[in-house]
Amino acid sequence: MGYAILVVLVIVWRWDRVMGAFATPAFDRWLASLFLFGSLLGIVLFSRWDANRLLARAALPVSAGKSPMRIAWRRFRANTLAVGSLYVIGGFYFLAIIAPVLAPFDPAAIDDVMTTRYLSPSMVHLFGTDEFGRDLFSRAIYGARVSLSIGLLAMLIAKSIGTTYGAVAAYFGGVVDGVMMRFVDVFIAFPTFYLMLMLVGVFEANILVLVLILGLTAWPGTARFIRGEILSLKEQAFTESARAIGLPDRLIIVRHLIPSALSPVLVSAALSVAGMIGAEAGLSFLGLGIRPPTPSWGNMVSGGQDALLVAWWVAFFPGALLALTLVSFSLLADGLRDALDPKALMQKFV
Amino acid sequence: MLLEVRNLSSSFFLDEGELKAVDDVSFDVGVSERVALVGESGCGKTIVALSLIQLIAPPGRVKDGEVRFDGQDLLRLDDEGLRLVRGKGIGMVFQDPAAALNPVHTIGDQIAEVLILHRRLSKQEAWREAVRILGEMGIPEPEKRAKAYPFELSGGMQQRALIAVAVGPQPRLLIADEPTTALDLTVQAEILDLLKYLRDQYHMALLMISHDIGMVADVADRVMVMYAGRLVEVARTRDLFEDPRHPYTKALLGAVPRLGEGATQPLEGIPGRVPDLLDLPSGCRFHPRCPLADDECVRDLPRMREIPYARTAECHKLELQ
Amino acid sequence: MSTNGTLLSVSGLETYFLLGKGWRVKREWVRAVDGVDLTLAPREVVAVVGESGSGKTTLGRSVIRLVEPTAGSIVYDGIDLLSLSASAMRAMRRRMQIVFQDPYGTLSPRMQIGQILAEPLRLHRIVAESQVHDTAVELLARVGLEDYFVYRYPHEMSGGQRQRIAIARALSLGPEFLVADEPLSALDVSVQAQILGILRDLKERDGIAMLFISHDLSIVERIADRVLVMYRGRVMEEAPTAQLIAGPLHPYTQALLSAVPSGRPGDARPRIRLEGELPSATARLTGCAFASRCPMVESECRTSVPSLEPKRPGQRVACHRVLPT
Numbered sequence: 001m002g003y004a005i006l007v008v009l010v011i012v013w014r015w016d017r018v019m020g021a022f023a024t025p026a027f028d029r030w031l032a033s034l035f036l037f038g039s040l041l042g043i044v045l046f047s048r049w050d051a052n053r054l055l056a057r058a059a060l061p062v063s064a065g066k067s068p069m070r071i072a073w074r075r076f077r078a079n080t081l082a083v084g085s086l087y088v089i090g091g092f093y094f095l096a097i098i099a100p101v102l103a104p105f106d107p108a109a110i111d112d113v114m115t116t117r118y119l120s121p122s123m124v125h126l127f128g129t130d131e132f133g134r135d136l137f138s139r140a141i142y143g144a145r146v147s148l149s150i151g152l153l154a155m156l157i158a159k160s161i162g163t164t165y166g167a168v169a170a171y172f173g174g175v176v177d178g179v180m181m182r183f184v185d186v187f188i189a190f191p192t193f194y195l196m197l198m199l200v201g202v203f204e205a206n207i208l209v210l211v212l213i214l215g216l217t218a219w220p221g222t223a224r225f226i227r228g229e230i231l232s233l234k235e236q237a238f239t240e241s242a243r244a245i246g247l248p249d250r251l252i253i254v255r256h257l258i259p260s261a262l263s264p265v266l267v268s269a270a271l272s273v274a275g276m277i278g279a280e281a282g283l284s285f286l287g288l289g290i291r292p293p294t295p296s297w298g299n300m301v302s303g304g305q306d307a308l309l310v311a312w313w314v315a316f317f318p319g320a321l322l323a324l325t326l327v328s329f330s331l332l333a334d335g336l337r338d339a340l341d342p343k344a345l346m347q348k349f350v
Numbered sequence: 351m352l353l354e355v356r357n358l359s360s361s362f363f364l365d366e367g368e369l370k371a372v373d374d375v376s377f378d379v380g381v382s383e384r385v386a387l388v389g390e391s392g393c394g395k396t397i398v399a400l401s402l403i404q405l406i407a408p409p410g411r412v413k414d415g416e417v418r419f420d421g422q423d424l425l426r427l428d429d430e431g432l433r434l435v436r437g438k439g440i441g442m443v444f445q446d447p448a449a450a451l452n453p454v455h456t457i458g459d460q461i462a463e464v465l466i467l468h469r470r471l472s473k474q475e476a477w478r479e480a481v482r483i484l485g486e487m488g489i490p491e492p493e494k495r496a497k498a499y500p501f502e503l504s505g506g507m508q509q510r511a512l513i514a515v516a517v518g519p520q521p522r523l524l525i526a527d528e529p530t531t532a533l534d535l536t537v538q539a540e541i542l543d544l545l546k547y548l549r550d551q552y553h554m555a556l557l558m559i560s561h562d563i564g565m566v567a568d569v570a571d572r573v574m575v576m577y578a579g580r581l582v583e584v585a586r587t588r589d590l591f592e593d594p595r596h597p598y599t600k601a602l603l604g605a606v607p608r609l610g611e612g613a614t615q616p617l618e619g620i621p622g623r624v625p626d627l628l629d630l631p632s633g634c635r636f637h638p639r640c641p642l643a644d645d646e647c648v649r650d651l652p653r654m655r656e657i658p659y660a661r662t663a664e665c666h667k668l669e670l671q
Numbered sequence: 672m673s674t675n676g677t678l679l680s681v682s683g684l685e686t687y688f689l690l691g692k693g694w695r696v697k698r699e700w701v702r703a704v705d706g707v708d709l710t711l712a713p714r715e716v717v718a719v720v721g722e723s724g725s726g727k728t729t730l731g732r733s734v735i736r737l738v739e740p741t742a743g744s745i746v747y748d749g750i751d752l753l754s755l756s757a758s759a760m761r762a763m764r765r766r767m768q769i770v771f772q773d774p775y776g777t778l779s780p781r782m783q784i785g786q787i788l789a790e791p792l793r794l795h796r797i798v799a800e801s802q803v804h805d806t807a808v809e810l811l812a813r814v815g816l817e818d819y820f821v822y823r824y825p826h827e828m829s830g831g832q833r834q835r836i837a838i839a840r841a842l843s844l845g846p847e848f849l850v851a852d853e854p855l856s857a858l859d860v861s862v863q864a865q866i867l868g869i870l871r872d873l874k875e876r877d878g879i880a881m882l883f884i885s886h887d888l889s890i891v892e893r894i895a896d897r898v899l900v901m902y903r904g905r906v907m908e909e910a911p912t913a914q915l916i917a918g919p920l921h922p923y924t925q926a927l928l929s930a931v932p933s934g935r936p937g938d939a940r941p942r943i944r945l946e947g948e949l950p951s952a953t954a955r956l957t958g959c960a961f962a963s964r965c966p967m968v969e970s971e972c973r974t975s976v977p978s979l980e981p982k983r984p985g986q987r988v989a990c991h992r993v994l995p996t
Contacts, residue, residue: 068826236776237771238778561860564860567932607890
């Protein structure tokens with residue numbers, strides 16, 4: 001709740017700057033609006049969830065049970081490293097949301113290149129400046145918007161397609177499964193990176209295109225994985241029991257199978273965000289991703305490599321942020337894996 | 351005495367706290383004696399067996415106690431000594447033979463391997479002996495079956511093969527953990543016969559662990575009843591069945607359906623549920639389900655007491671019965 | 672309810688499963704149920720007894736079309752079940768329910784008990800939305816559980832409590848027929864009696880007919896009116912319960928009964944030993960399924976399949992060697 005109020009306060013406080021983000025022609029407008037609406041929606045949902053949780057806690061009798069998710073959450077909270085990484089990730093997303101408010105300079109503005117280029121880190125320019133004299137700190141937090149949103153959105157696309165596809169194939173089995181999975185095999189056999197290179201070559205690389213390309217090339221792995229999960233869950237009696245009460249197939253998949261298969265998806269989702277951010281950085285590094293002057297961590301590292309000996313900070317700070325993000329996501333995934341371990345919940349020693 | 355267990359306690363140390371799976375358990379097994387350890391799921395009976403031969407896996411460990419086998423204290427033995435005891439002194443048979451046998455080796459190889467290891471036979475001798483043991487375990491065409499892989503055998507045959515692996519080194523004590531639970535009724539009876547035969551032929555003592563007190567009746571000389579981590583009653587089989595003294599034993603016997611009594615004898619269950627070992631009741635662990643419980647039972651944990659003849663029970667209310 | 676006194680009538684039922692994946696040259700079928708006839712009157716409890724591989728579980732699933740039978744007919748209260756469309760069959764599920772063996776697997780792990788019980792109520796609109804909670808509490812009371820269990824999760828409950836929930840869920844639709852698939856065998860003895868008591872109440876108080884699948888004759892004896900003994904997909908013997916236990920005619924039934932532990936020390940009855948092995952589940956049998964292990968086997972048993980014929984009043988046996996009396 002406090003977090004939500006903070007975001008709203010910050011946005012209201014520097015309203016002009018927030019609106020300014022839409023006026024900047026150099027910047028992808030839709031990204032700015034995405035973040036604004038995304039964060040508002042997030043705030044609304046979060047506070048509703050929070051309020052419901054409090055209400056529910058007050059209304060429940062003492063004997064109410066602990067859901068598997070609550071138990072997992074308790075286990076997760078006991079893991080300092082995982083919680084730490086969650087804070088780091090949360091912090092980066094927060095910075096990205098309030099980027100227009102926070103950035104001391106316009107990330108794309110170039111003025112008087114000769115006097116401002118390659119300034120080393122100082123109190124004015126925390127991360128120094130690049131060859132065009134742009135403030136690297138401002139660029140880094142705007143770059144976080146691009147990198148982090150691409151990672152998250154591409155992951156969501158890949159996981160939702162993969163989960164649905166894998167669940168449908170596994171539940172119906174037989175010929176349906178055979179045909180669907182052969183298609184996945186073909187897809188996986190095709191080298192994904194070349195596919196991405198090709199697609200990026202054909203389409204103009206903006207954020208939307210990148211999200212779609214990354215998301216649409218990454219789903220088969222999830223599909224295969226989910227199929228395996230669902231196949232084993234299908235053997236569990238609760239699936240049969242759902243059929244026995246006459247639940248239609250669609251509802252069995254949505255209500256019983258997918259929620260039970262979701263824990264491992266959550267773990268792989270955390271890893272996948274890191275993979276997507278890495279892939280975007282890789283493409284941008286090769287000059288095929290987000291085009292400058294729009295900053296992303298990948299193209300910032302790429303831009304800084306020529307000046308590595310003259311101005312190490314140009315490549316170092318975005319590179320370090322990138323590394324920190326990736327490490328945080330994989331620690332988060334580890335923590336989730338331990339917390340969601342179904343064996344731990346069902347543990348029976350005796 | 352072949353095996354003397356004194357004050358054995360084993361616990362699992364979990365995030366939620368200490369789970370006392372075995373709590374202060376003492377018992378003996380004599381030379382060539384057949385003893386059954388009986389209890390419901392979650393009472394800790396399997397953990398007793400695993401504790402004896404130090405096979406209990408973290409986060410569990412033996413906390414306290416003494417296990418004397420043939421004069422040596424197993425809990426203070428080094429790995430090499432334990433390895434020797436595990437094969438030659440104590441053999442183990444598990445519930446699920448399909449999981450206990452190695453799927454990539456033939457049955458004959460698996461028996462021959464332990465024979466070479468523990469009886470120092472040559473390869474040819476070991477194979478011949480393996481075939482002989484398989485035949486003795488009641489496997490038809492043992493020469494052919496010795497060359498079979500576990501998955502090629504039925505459940506009953508797998509269990510016989512597993513027993514052959516365990517008895518190959520001629521251990522003095524065989525621990526059988528639910529040896530018939532996974533098997534069909536007709537096969538179950540045959541495996542029980544086989545276990546009886548081993549005692550008569552090799553004077554092998556047997557510690558059989560089972561949830562089924564009815565099945566144990568035909569096999570065991572003595573029965574030990576376990577509840578929520580503690581032994582509650584130990585007696586000769588006939589005494590226990592004819593005159594159970596602990597209220598739990600009594601209730602357990604009343605809950606066993608016997609064929610042919612359906613019309614005359616209503617089945618009496620035990621009200622309530624088996625306690626959670628992480629959240630044990632105060633005092634006597636059976637008191638929430640016991641018809642005789644009073645304040646004393648809620649307050650104090652009863653101690654094992656001798657009652658005539660040569661039997662023990664752990665209950666405050668023995669005199670009432 | 673039917674007028675002619677039969678609720679369920681199954682004839683020539685065969686359920687085969689394809690062994691392995693479909694993409695192979697030689698197709699092998701596992702003959703799980705291999706020609707079974709069965710009738711069940713309203714309010715009657717018929718037990719199906721057999722060892723693993725006898726097909727009793729598949730029979731129970733096939734009868735309510737949780738598994739699609741390969742051939743045969745199933746007539747339930749005058750309705751031919753096998754001709755029903757998927758959605759018509761879903762509507763029929765209100766009338767026929769099943770309780771499974773494994774109480775740990777039958778309940779969706781992420782749902783509260785309240786939700787688990789509400790799901791069938793909402794799906795078939797059994798009660799108004801405002802009544803769902805109260806009905807769930809009533810169902811809990813019927814299986815002897817307190818109302819606060821609606822807020823619990825399956826992992827917080829014991830096996831016996833979960834089996835009660837599974838029964839309550841089956842009852843929520845108000846069925847007149849229940850398949851009970853080894854409902855007690857995963858439970859501790861002290862709890863078995865409680866669950867058996869609930870099932871007997873369903874039979875006696877609510878008049879629910881049951882197909883009670885079990886391997887344990889000493890349990891079957893306490894609930895079933897009639898027993899069907901199955902072996903490798905076929906019915907070997909069928910008789911009223913007491914009659915079957917007192918005087919089994921089929922050599923397999925005799926062996927099965929003699930293997931039941933007495934539960935008493937020193938009370939060793941003579942036991943019939945079975946030599947030989949179960950025939951392969953994929954073989955097309957030309958003779959009696961039990962021929963490979965039967966102590967009374969003759970050449971005829973290997974060449975012709977015995978049919979289930981009355982050998983005594985009320986008792987039908989599939990054996991060449993048993994003579995009618």
